[in-house]
Amino acid sequence: MNAPGSQPPVVPDDRPELGETGNDPLVLLELIQRLKVRDVMTPDLVTLPRAASMQQAQELMRQKKISGVPVEENGRFFGLVSIDDIIRALVAGTIHESCGRHMTTKLVVLEDDMPLSFALRYFDRYHYGRFPVLNRDRRLVGIICQRDINRALLVELTRELQRLESASVQRGGEGAAGSLYLLREFPICKYDFENAGKAANQIKQVLQEKQFASKVIRRIAVAAYELEINLCVHSDGGVLSWQVSSGRAEVIARDAGPGIEDVEWACRDGTSTANEWIRSLGFGAGMGLVNVRRVSDEFEITSKKGSGTTVKAVIYIEGGAA
Amino acid sequence: MTLGTLIGACGWEAVQVPDLNAEATGAYTSDLLSDVMAHGPEGAVLITVQNHTNTVAVCTLVGAPAILVVHGREIPDDMREAAAREGIALLRTKDDQFNASLKMGRALAAGKQG
Numbered sequence: 001m002n003a004p005g006s007q008p009p010v011v012p013d014d015r016p017e018l019g020e021t022g023n024d025p026l027v028l029l030e031l032i033q034r035l036k037v038r039d040v041m042t043p044d045l046v047t048l049p050r051a052a053s054m055q056q057a058q059e060l061m062r063q064k065k066i067s068g069v070p071v072e073e074n075g076r077f078f079g080l081v082s083i084d085d086i087i088r089a090l091v092a093g094t095i096h097e098s099c100g101r102h103m104t105t106k107l108v109v110l111e112d113d114m115p116l117s118f119a120l121r122y123f124d125r126y127h128y129g130r131f132p133v134l135n136r137d138r139r140l141v142g143i144i145c146q147r148d149i150n151r152a153l154l155v156e157l158t159r160e161l162q163r164l165e166s167a168s169v170q171r172g173g174e175g176a177a178g179s180l181y182l183l184r185e186f187p188i189c190k191y192d193f194e195n196a197g198k199a200a201n202q203i204k205q206v207l208q209e210k211q212f213a214s215k216v217i218r219r220i221a222v223a224a225y226e227l228e229i230n231l232c233v234h235s236d237g238g239v240l241s242w243q244v245s246s247g248r249a250e251v252i253a254r255d256a257g258p259g260i261e262d263v264e265w266a267c268r269d270g271t272s273t274a275n276e277w278i279r280s281l282g283f284g285a286g287m288g289l290v291n292v293r294r295v296s297d298e299f300e301i302t303s304k305k306g307s308g309t310t311v312k313a314v315i316y317i318e319g320g321a322a
Numbered sequence: 323m324t325l326g327t328l329i330g331a332c333g334w335e336a337v338q339v340p341d342l343n344a345e346a347t348g349a350y351t352s353d354l355l356s357d358v359m360a361h362g363p364e365g366a367v368l369i370t371v372q373n374h375t376n377t378v379a380v381c382t383l384v385g386a387p388a389i390l391v392v393h394g395r396e397i398p399d400d401m402r403e404a405a406a407r408e409g410i411a412l413l414r415t416k417d418d419q420f421n422a423s424l425k426m427g428r429a430l431a432a433g434k435q436g
Contacts, residue, residue, distance in 0.1 A: 194400070197379030204383060214364070214385075221383045222359045229356075229376075282372045287356035294360065 027187075029117075029237065030256065031156050037119050038112035040152040041133045041142035047072045048081070050100030054089040057081040057099050067129050070140055071103050077132060077140035079103035109134050112141055116152075119144055182206060183243040188231040193281065196232045199240045200225035203251075207244070216317055219295035220249045223313040226288045227253035233278050235309065248297075249317055254310040260303040267293065267301065323347075323433045325388055325411055328367070331429035332422075334390060337397055337412040338405065344387045348430065351423045355380045362386060367413075369422050373397055378404040388413055392422050 047070045048057055057069050061083070071078045081103045089095045089102050110119055110131045122131060123146055130145040186199040204221040208214075224242060231238040231253050238255025260266045266273075267289045274284025289311070293299045298314035326342030328334070347365035352358050353372055362368065364385035370377060373395045381389055388411035391397055397412055405412050415422050 193374075193376055197376060197383075200383055201379065218364075218383065218385075225359065225379065225383055226356065281374060281376060282353055282355035282370075283376075285354050285356060287354070287360065291356055291360050 027157065027160055028153070031153060031160070032117040032120060033115050033256070035116040035152065035156065036112065037110050037114045037116060037133055037144060038142070040116055040119070040148050041112070041144040042148055043142040045070060045072075045140065045143060047140070048099050049073050050078055050098060050103075052099050054081065054086060054095045054097060054099055054102050058086045058095065061086070067145075068143070069099075070132050070143060071099050072140045075139040077109075077134060077138070079105040080107055080130075080132060082129075107132060110144060111136065116149065119149065123149075183241070185239050185241040186228070187237070187239055188228055188235075189237045190235065191232060193229075193232055196228040197225055199228055199242060203242055203244075203249075207249075212317060216249075216315065220244075220251065220315050222295050223251045223292045223315065226292045227251060227311055227313070229283055230288050230311070231255055233274055233283060238308075244317070247317060249315045251313045251315075252310065254308060256308045257306070259305040259307050260301075260309055261305040263301055263303050266303075323430060325367075325413075327433065328426065328429055329413065331432070332415070332425045335414040337391075337414050338402060339388075339411040339413070340406070340409050341411070344411065346387055349390075349423060349426045350386070351419050353419075358384060358386075367426065369419055369426070371395060371419070373401060375400050375404045377401070378408055378410055381410050382408045387411060390415060390422055390426075392417060392419050 046060060046064050046066065048060065050071055050073065060069055061067065068080050068082045070080050078100065081099050085102055085104055086095075089097070094102060108122060108126055108128065108131060110122065110133050112133050112135050119131065130143050132140060133142040133144055135141045184199070184202065188196065200221045203224050204217055207217045207220065224240065228240050231240060235255035236257045238253060240251070240253050242249065242251045265271055268286070269290045270286040272284045272286035278284035289301070292311065292313050295315065296313040297316045298312070300312040301309070303309035323346055324342060325339055325344050325346055328346055329336050329339070345365065346367045348363060349369055350358060350362040350366040351369040352362070353370050355372065355376060358368060358380050362384040366386055367388045367390055368377070368381055368386045369390045369392060371392055373391050377389055378401060389405070390413040392415055394414060394416040397414065402412060417425065
């Protein structure tokens, strides 16, 4: 067993990237990237000093119904007494000895400003029930367990749902006044070719029902389809949204990465970073963004390597339905 | 020219054809789906090697009534289902793109003369 405080806590430094798992719903991906460990952890800590006995730790865990007690003095973190440590002390007959002597000191800790995605990755990797959380000054500021994460995600997802519902109601209202007919969002996952095209198809159907001119419908649908395919092929996942107002249709693709290094190059005809597999499906020949720009009356692309890309295509609908 | 007439004239395999009387006004030969979206004329049969669901999606967008799969390639179930949903005919030939296009061109020309 290590001497108390002799082993510095391990702070992992290989932060995971958003969307690495590939199949997670996008709202969740955004949430676990946006939320920090400090937003989710329990800050009100029950702690013991090094001199406290293992039996005191056992009693505290029983009373508070917790599975681990951090050992700390004046904010300085020394280690953690877990149920395993208690069991070992009971078996070895050392339950009356100090926590400082029998606590676990070789610990993986998290920092409070790390994204929640990072904490999730470490729960998955290390199979610990909890992680102590330190701030930048190496002071113990909280503890995080999977229950904290579940609770925080439920709260945030509920908020997100309410936000989306209220936005939808608000926009629907505007539609009634004639300024906006529709607004829809489609999450697109990396390499999910099976679902690429759903947004484009829906736009086409809706506009056909509203009897828009077929040439305009085709331009809007082509922009949507190319952008869907782009999200599918090049991004870590993103959202394709479209809205149709009385005078214009907007198709917007936004993703959270990996970003484009040279936007001008990417918009050039025939340039592409797609691999052979993508090309064999009939995509990735460097025509996608060119096609979108060709069918658009307004075209905007913003991107930064390492962060996300947003492409906006606007097509004028001269006076609405034909 | 109707799909039924074309199929008869060119000897293509009718894998599934929801409407033999659907009109085909021409053809577009390409294996690059972005190219089809950019230039494929409405009403044209798409002659291609691309035997997957995205081909159906693209044909829906450009208004192609049929897909002719060349080289006798297998047509997967999900492509058949997608085509059935969208009312797009699936045809097949052992010919390559050039010969399939040639036969279709001749059939269309004969149709105009006749």
